[in-house]
Amino acid sequence: MLAFLLTLMLLLGIVIVLAYAERKVAAFMQDRLGPTEAGPYGSLQSVLDVLKLLQKEDIVPAAADKKLFKLAPILIFAAVFAGFAVIPFTPELIPASIGIGVFYLLAIISLDVVGLLMAGWGSNNKYAMLGAMRSVAQIVSYEIPAGLAILSVVMICQSLDFQEISYQQGILLNRFPGLEFEKNWLFGIEALGINTTNIGGITTWNIFRAPLLLVAFVIYFIASLAESNRAPFDIPEAESELVAGFHVEYSGFRFAVLFLAEYSMMVLVSLVAVILFLGSWNTPLPNLTTLKFADWTTGTIGSLSGILWGGFWLLSKTFVLLFLQLQIRWTYPRLRVDQLMHLCWKVLTPVALGVVLLAGIWRLLMV
Amino acid sequence: MVSIISSNLTNQVFKNRRIKEKMLFYVFALLAIVSGAYMVLTRNLLYAGFSLLLTLLSVAAIYVLLFADFVAVTQLMVYVGGVLVLILFGIMLSSRVHDKSVMSENVNVGWGITIALLTLVGLSYTIWQAGFSSLPWLQQTDTDVLAGQKSTVQHIGVKLMTDFVLPFEIASLLLLIALMGAAYIATDKQKV
Numbered sequence: 001m002l003a004f005l006l007t008l009m010l011l012l013g014i015v016i017v018l019a020y021a022e023r024k025v026a027a028f029m030q031d032r033l034g035p036t037e038a039g040p041y042g043s044l045q046s047v048l049d050v051l052k053l054l055q056k057e058d059i060v061p062a063a064a065d066k067k068l069f070k071l072a073p074i075l076i077f078a079a080v081f082a083g084f085a086v087i088p089f090t091p092e093l094i095p096a097s098i099g100i101g102v103f104y105l106l107a108i109i110s111l112d113v114v115g116l117l118m119a120g121w122g123s124n125n126k127y128a129m130l131g132a133m134r135s136v137a138q139i140v141s142y143e144i145p146a147g148l149a150i151l152s153v154v155m156i157c158q159s160l161d162f163q164e165i166s167y168q169q170g171i172l173l174n175r176f177p178g179l180e181f182e183k184n185w186l187f188g189i190e191a192l193g194i195n196t197t198n199i200g201g202i203t204t205w206n207i208f209r210a211p212l213l214l215v216a217f218v219i220y221f222i223a224s225l226a227e228s229n230r231a232p233f234d235i236p237e238a239e240s241e242l243v244a245g246f247h248v249e250y251s252g253f254r255f256a257v258l259f260l261a262e263y264s265m266m267v268l269v270s271l272v273a274v275i276l277f278l279g280s281w282n283t284p285l286p287n288l289t290t291l292k293f294a295d296w297t298t299g300t301i302g303s304l305s306g307i308l309w310g311g312f313w314l315l316s317k318t319f320v321l322l323f324l325q326l327q328i329r330w331t332y333p334r335l336r337v338d339q340l341m342h343l344c345w346k347v348l349t350p351v352a353l354g355v356v357l358l359a360g361i362w363r364l365l366m367v
Numbered sequence: 368m369v370s371i372i373s374s375n376l377t378n379q380v381f382k383n384r385r386i387k388e389k390m391l392f393y394v395f396a397l398l399a400i401v402s403g404a405y406m407v408l409t410r411n412l413l414y415a416g417f418s419l420l421l422t423l424l425s426v427a428a429i430y431v432l433l434f435a436d437f438v439a440v441t442q443l444m445v446y447v448g449g450v451l452v453l454i455l456f457g458i459m460l461s462s463r464v465h466d467k468s469v470m471s472e473n474v475n476v477g478w479g480i481t482i483a484l485l486t487l488v489g490l491s492y493t494i495w496q497a498g499f500s501s502l503p504w505l506q507q508t509d510t511d512v513l514a515g516q517k518s519t520v521q522h523i524g525v526k527l528m529t530d531f532v533l534p535f536e537i538a539s540l541l542l543l544i545a546l547m548g549a550a551y552i553a554t555d556k557q558k559v
Contacts, residue, residue, distance in 0.1 A: 068417070099518025100436055107440045110448025114420055117455050121413065133459075140452065160520060 003095035007084050014315075015263040019046040022326050029330040053259075056252035061124065064249065068122030073254045076115035077261040082108045083268050088163045090281055090310030091172060091301050101162040102154060105272065106147055109227070112265070113139055116246055119258070123249040131245025134337070135236030139227050141344045146223035148352035149216040152359035153276045156188070156210045156366070162275055169209070170282030171200030171294050175301060187211060188366040200294035201286025205279035210362045216355045217277040219348050221321070224269035226344070229262065231329040235337060270321040271314070278317050281310035392432050399425035410470045416455050423447055437519050 020035070020043060027034025035042030060066055086101035088094040098104060113136050120132020157165045167176035174180050174197070186194035188209045196203045207214045226233035229245075237245030247258045274280060285293035297313075299305030335343065402421035409415050423446050430439035527535045 068413075098436065100440055100520055103437070103440050103444070103520075107443035107448060110444065110452075111420075113452050114417075114447065114455065117452070117459070118417065121459060129459075133456075136452065136456070140448075143448075161517065 003085075007095055008081070010089075011081070011084065011264055011267065012260075014267055015260055016046045016050065018263055018267070018322060019049070019259075021323070022329075025323065025326045026330055029327070050256060053256040054253055058252040058254060059249075061249050064124045065122045068118050069249070070122075070254070072115050072119035072122055073250065073257040073261070075118060076112055077257050077264070079108060079111035079115055080261050080264045080268060082111070084264075084271075086162055087268075087271050088166050088275065088280065089314060090307045091167070091175075093307060093310070094163050097161070097163055100160045102150060102160045102165075102276075105162075106143070106150065109268075110143070112261075119250075120246040123246070125249050127242045127244070127248050128246050131236045131242045131248070134242075135229055135246060138229070138233060138236060138340065141341065142223040142226035142233075142348075145219050145344060145348035145352045146227060148349070148356050149220035149223065150272075150276060152216045152352075152356045153206060153213060155356065155359045155363055156206065156213065158363070162280075165206075166275055166280035166282070169204050169206055169279040171198060171204070171287070171298060172282070172301065173197055173204070184209065185366075188362065190366070196286075199286045199288075200282065200298075202279070202284045203286050204282070205284075206277050210359065210366070212355060212358050212362060213277060215351065216359070217273065219352050219355070220273055220277070221324075222343075223348060224273060225325065225328065226340070228265040228269055228325075230266065230325055232332040232335050233340060234329075234334055235340065238334060266322060266325060267318065270318045270325070273321055274314060274317045278321075279313075281314040283309065283313055284317075388432055392429065395425045395428040395432070399429070412458050412471055413455070415471070416451065416458055419454070420447060420451055423451065435519060437523055 023045065024034045024042070026032075035045035038044040038048050060069055083105050085096045086094070086098060086105055088097075116132050116135050116139075120128045120130075120135075123129070153165070154160060157168055159165055159168075164176055164179070167173055167179060168182070168184075173182055173184060182197075183190075184196045184204045186192050186196050186203060202208055207217055225231075229236050236242075237247075242248070247255060250258055283294050283297040285297050287294040297309055299307075299309040399422050402418045402425065406415045406418040406422060409418070423442060427439040427442045430436075430442065
């Protein structure tokens with residue numbers, strides 16, 4: 001119960017910051033000022049936006065399927081929020097430490113799709129319906145390259161447990177029960193003879209441990225943009241064609257929940273990318289001879305310093321990825337449907353399949 | 368003395384956990400039955416699809432209570448993420464002909480009831496005959512099912528690659544054939 005509340009609070013905080021950052025980054029990239037009135041530099045803008053949304057009238061269209069219309073936002077948010085249950089925030093803090101966390105995450109996110117269909121159908125509006133159909137088609141297609149990219153990480157790490165994957169990517173490797181005698185080698189290859197177990201930092205991140213995971217990371221990042229309906233994959237809510245996509249009929253609190261679910265999805269996919277590829281809560285600074293940067297910036301497990309450093313590194317890396325998502329939104333034009341499907345099925349999926357095969361071979365070199 | 372107290376304590380904790388697990392089981396079992404019944408009884412095809420979601424989720428929860436975490440998540444992945452979405456898509460694309468949502472109809476009432484009753488009798492008889500409460504492996508697995516493992520994945524993986532490798536490969540062949548068939552049906556046939 002405590003984990004539930006803490007995660008929800010953290011998520012609300014991140015989403016509010018993100019909504020503000022989105023407007024400021026957009027303004028900066030278009031040479032505008034963005035919000036300036038509310039608070040210093042407009043920093044209270046998104047808080048006030050939320051307050052405004054909560055005060056608005058809750059409109060349910062007369063011709064809508066009322067039960068489905070009311071249930072859909074809850075289902076969508078519940079599906080995304082359930083994904084946070086298996087995310088490790090620090091070396092010791094994880095809401096639900098289950099052995100098949102990665103698989104669970106992939107499965108629970110697919111509940112989101114059912115919620116989208118429910119919203120689109122329940123609204124009884126052709127724009128909403130088209131938006132939901134496009135959104136679902138896109139998410140279901142892009143789950144495949146994303147899943148294959150994740151699979152290649154799982155093959156390198158030999159684990160479906162997010163916390164175990166996190167421990168493998170830093171100097172705390174031997175502190176995880178079951179990994180006491182494991183060793184990290186440079187690029188994962190023992191034959192090179194450079195033991196990085198105590199060097200840690202960026203040299204033990206998954207993209208460094210097996211450099212071909214860098215390709216998997218790019219594939220996952222592109223696919224995750226599509227899964228969270230972000231530009232350039234935002235045809236489900238293309239403003240110029242569909243008004244707003246599946247949530248066109250929603251207002252007030254229900255719209256706020258949908259908005260929250262969408263931003264939570266962005267945060268979730270970025271967190272997963274950080275945990276699987278970019279060293280999770282581990283520090284990027286390596287130990288260099290007498291300069292123990294990694295030790296200094298890791299803290300001790302179990303004490304406050306460990307929690308603070310872990311949370312700090314995880315969240316700051318996540319914010320870097322989130323910033324990249326925002327930046328891409330204002331850089332690339334929207335893809336057409338045929339370009340979207342071409343990219344997914346003819347580019348990303350074959351490359352991801354190749355990466356999975358190579359990851360298996362790399363794993364053989366690692367042992 | 369201390370050890371007796373601590374063992375009593377762990378017994379108490381264990382008992383409480385058993386009661387909680389039993390309660391959870393009945394909650395999810397009830398949910399599965401109610402949503403399943405609603406799915407069968409409702410005339411609106413789309414509602415039936417959405418209540419199938421609830422049924423599948425409850426059954427997945429029961430799998431978790433039975434320590435079958437991998438099966439539970441696979442159920443979500445395959446049935447909710449794949450089959451159910453496909454069913455909903457099918458209903459949405461085919462219903463609302465002439466601005467009216469498609470309702471299911473009752474046909475073959477007599478035959479339906481007969482076959483359902485026969486299946487019920489057959490299943491009940493099989494379960495009765497199996498006498499599963501006296502099966503030896505079920506009585507032994509009372510204490511620690513996972514035996515120190517965090518998940519059943521390792522066991523399932525090893526078994527799939529050793530004892531059950533033939534059925535596993537045949538299943539993959541079947542899926543490949545289905546995929547090729549789907550691709551063949553979907554391709555544009557060029558008129559010469």
